[in-house]
Amino acid sequence: MTRPILNRRRFLGTAAMTGAALASPAYLRRSMAQGSGEVNIWTYNDFVPASFKEQFESDTGIKVNVRLVDDQGKQFNLLAAEAPNPTVDIMTVAGHRFLQFIDSDLLAPLDVGRLSNWGNINPTFSESDWSTINGEKWGAPILSGMEVLSYNTDVVSPEEALTWDTLFSEKYAQQNAYIIQDMMSIIMLKMGYDGNMVAYMDDPEKAAAIVEEAKQFLIENKPLVRKYYDGGAEVQQMFVNQDIVLAHSWNGPAAALINDGFPLAMAIPNEGSYGFVYTYNVANNAPNVDNAYTFLNAIIASSEIGASMTKASGFISTYKDASNHLTDLEKASTSFPEEQLANLQFFRAEANELKYSLVDPAVEAIKAA
């Protein structure tokens, strides 16, 4: 007869401890995050290869805790909510979003001197102008991506994919999808404007007029679109289910489908598109900063790791010689012809405040229309 009482007690005790943990104030959670051998990472799916994680934990005894994120804005808000005592050590910020995080004091400058393997990153990424702000480096570039036109090769021809107009054609009405926020930049570029809005920083009225023009274009073409989506997995699923035959997408999810043998191809259309770079960043006041640097130095240690990140995510590695470890199919899915690459430019952050103050309401208007 005593067993039920003991079980109940155990249950009550466990419940009380769980309740106490949930109700614990930030400083307690932080102290829990400061386990002697841990590093806490917020990143996208497949950005920490499973084999690397296992090897790193075995070699260093540092446990890698990955929390998956799917959006830069969510990451910002999560970190802002935890600041100035975050539970995270390393986050994954896109290069063109640095400024927002830095201005809010959420990132710590990267001490490159602590990364003996820094030289393994291609200088195109590690030493580019966007990666240095206020004279400091703010992140270790790991993967690069771009906004592309993905298409089912059984239905759409490579020639058709060389223009964004195909995405809005009657021929493929209701068989297409795009991310509105990203498409706004692309449409501005397609219309001959600077989608980064850097050129209009001193002329907000012109910037507003351009955003309005792009917004009207997307509203007029709304009847043709099948789905506005947000994440890479969604567009993959729509392609696989044959709900769509072409889409604006990031190259990573599309490359992953190509590597799986799906009849898909990508193009950077003639009107142009944008590229971006994902970086690993150390959070300001990170609880396990030494472990974070150990992790960063390990993950940029070899081109094989870069290649395995590319294999898993589909995005292009920023490491020197990473492509040497890819199969022909993987190389094909992560490379573009020179003439298409010439159409590419990188997202820039200088005018983000102006840009998103105009683009965010425009996105809402398009959804509501």
Place this chain on the structure above:
Amino acid sequence: MTDQAVTGGTPGDDRSDRTAWGRIAAWAPYRAFMGAVTASPRRQFLILAAFPVLWVLTQHLGPMIQMVRVSLTDAYPVAPGVEQSFTLDNYLRFFGDPIFWQPFFRTLIFAATFTFCTLILTYPVAYFLARHVSPKNRMLMLLLLLIPFWVGEIVRTYAIMILLGNTGAVNLVLQWVGLIDRPIPFMYTSFSMGVGIVYLTALYMLLPLYSALEKLPQSLGDAAADLGAGAWTRFRRITLPLTIEGISSGCTLVFLISTGFYATPVLLGGPSTTVFSETIAGFFHVAGDQWPTGAAFATIMFLAALLLTGAFQAVMRSLRKGDVR
């Protein structure tokens, strides 16, 4: 002091075989404490009410109050160096910009429509279960209906996607029987969203209806039949009025749940089905000081849903009174 005095036990108690809990229950200070708190009905009430009140305050009202508080600020989460201040701008933003009205009213219309569809579809099921299935099989049937609810909303939504996709089961069957040559684009429309929401909310309608129908005495229908009332008349004059309580509860539950759905409209809806929860979520996803606006919009939706269900309940109450008269 004797052991008996310490434990408060009575002479002749065999304390050696008491359980741990038994020893605590017999402990004098414990007995004194329990005696004090249960000495009057008022104290008993306070003790009994403490946990439910605490639960409601911390688990239900607490988050709501926090949301309203955030909605009245100009910055949240507050980044280091930013000063937070009180403002009504987040509410004014909704009323000042018609962009937001369309998803708002669309949500209410969708929720009302889907609630009505759920009622129409589940009433016959509940009727069959309560009136025509033998009592010993009812639990089994209810269990079968509950099975899909063992998994979460997202999994069930994906099940609908598998069903309605271009390569989904419905299109495959239609093609197989020769009714169509090309797949019908069910997905990413108000239809697919409606199917998903009706499927997800059906049980919340079914259970109150089943409960109301089960309590309905069979003799009322038999008496009406003896007096010459046909099936439709019996349903209209007896069954429907006497199950209005269940209809009211089910509709309220389904309507409230439908106004708050997020994942299902995102996954199953299309460009023209954007609902207000997606608009609200947009403010929480966008980096910056947009959480207060999202919180204000959520509060507006909450109040609107509350007002509408209040009005609906009032109508139902008047219908019930009319029935009694």
